[in-house]
Amino acid sequence: MTRTETHTVSVGTDTVQCGPDQAILDAFLRGGVWMPNSCNQGTCGTCKLRVVSGSVDHRRSPDSTLSAAERDAGFALACQAAPCGDTVVERLDSAPAATVHALRDLVGTVSGIENIARDTRRLLVTLDSPLEFSAGQYVELRVPGSDQGRQYSMANSPSESKVLEFHIRRQPGGLATDNWIFGPLSVGDRVDMVGPLGDFCLDTDDDGPMILLGGGTGLAPLKSIAAQALRATPDRTVHLYHGVREEADLYDVDLFQEWERAHPGFRYRPCLSDQTWPGRTGYVTDAFVDDFDSCRGYSGYLCGPPAMVDAGVKAFKRRRMAPRRIFREKFTPAV
Numbered sequence: 001m002t003r004t005e006t007h008t009v010s011v012g013t014d015t016v017q018c019g020p021d022q023a024i025l026d027a028f029l030r031g032g033v034w035m036p037n038s039c040n041q042g043t044c045g046t047c048k049l050r051v052v053s054g055s056v057d058h059r060r061s062p063d064s065t066l067s068a069a070e071r072d073a074g075f076a077l078a079c080q081a082a083p084c085g086d087t088v089v090e091r092l093d094s095a096p097a098a099t100v101h102a103l104r105d106l107v108g109t110v111s112g113i114e115n116i117a118r119d120t121r122r123l124l125v126t127l128d129s130p131l132e133f134s135a136g137q138y139v140e141l142r143v144p145g146s147d148q149g150r151q152y153s154m155a156n157s158p159s160e161s162k163v164l165e166f167h168i169r170r171q172p173g174g175l176a177t178d179n180w181i182f183g184p185l186s187v188g189d190r191v192d193m194v195g196p197l198g199d200f201c202l203d204t205d206d207d208g209p210m211i212l213l214g215g216g217t218g219l220a221p222l223k224s225i226a227a228q229a230l231r232a233t234p235d236r237t238v239h240l241y242h243g244v245r246e247e248a249d250l251y252d253v254d255l256f257q258e259w260e261r262a263h264p265g266f267r268y269r270p271c272l273s274d275q276t277w278p279g280r281t282g283y284v285t286d287a288f289v290d291d292f293d294s295c296r297g298y299s300g301y302l303c304g305p306p307a308m309v310d311a312g313v314k315a316f317k318r319r320r321m322a323p324r325r326i327f328r329e330k331f332t333p334a335v
């Protein structure tokens with residue numbers, strides 16, 4: 001169904017206009033109103049809300065994330081649902097509203113493409129106008145010639161708001177990787193994006209010790225978080241663990257070793273799961289457990305494949321990290 005009318009959508013004291021075929025979440029974020037969100041493709045359930053009055057078209061909300069019983073009970077996914085008339089919704093979470101950097105359409109020019117590890121590229125995009133974002137957030141790159149987008153976290157500090165850095169792992173046959181970023185994409189090409197998105201962000205109210213645990217290109221948002229944290233508090237205790245399969249998959253090693261020399265509280269721990277070498281071997285979560293008897297008082301940030309993130313959450317709790325101090329982002333396959 002294609003809608004033509006604009007409707008109002010309200011949450012608490014905030015009201016925004018929602019255009020034809022626009023998702024409620026998109027309307028709120030573009031209007032500068034915070035809503036919890038993570039995957040923005042209907043798979044994580046983070047944006048689930050309750051429709052208090054009015055009605056919505058659930059559009060492509062998957063049954064696995066929003067059951068028929070939930071729909072009947074008035075629940076909806078903000079990242080998928082569009083209002084059918086003026087609508088009032090309420091958030092299900094009790095978390096305080098986070099900082100909102102208004103969502104917007106972005107255009108930039110590719111200013112760097114570099115092979116940094118096996119099947120991994122660093123992509124630099126210089127924006128036409130700077131982007132305000134929180135360390136840990138991502139943007140969605142529009143794949144040319146398709147109606148699809150792919151999500152990549154910024155690896156640069158938010159203080160460098162004109163040039164975005166992305167770490168991209170090749171997916172065999174991938175629409176965005178094999179067919180574009182590892183194919184015809186060249187320096188000078190124009191790139192359309194939308195962002196910033198996601199709630200996986202550095203908690204800027206906290207300057208306590210932190211542990212960052214990333215798998216593969218899950219390093220990207222952690223690099224941004226570490227850079228921002230060390231910029232604010234240069235002697236802050238930051239332990240960065242990077243888990244990959246083999247040494248050929250590691251990248252930015254020299255940079256992190258340089259950070260170790262420049263920041264007395266920064267520790268970099270690369271870990272290989274499938275290769276013996278002079279450094280740490282095994283799963284990155286096990287390396288963390290071996291290193292810490294207790295991490296009470298620490299914050300933990302995790303990003304990578306779902307199994308690694310789940311194992312990391314368990315490891316953090318085992319070492320007495322407060323659950324509310326654990327922040328996580330799982331790779332979600334493109335829908």
Ligand code: FES
Pocket residue numbers: 036037038039040041042043044045046047048065077078079080
């Ligand atoms: S399901 Fe909406 S943000 Fe993940």
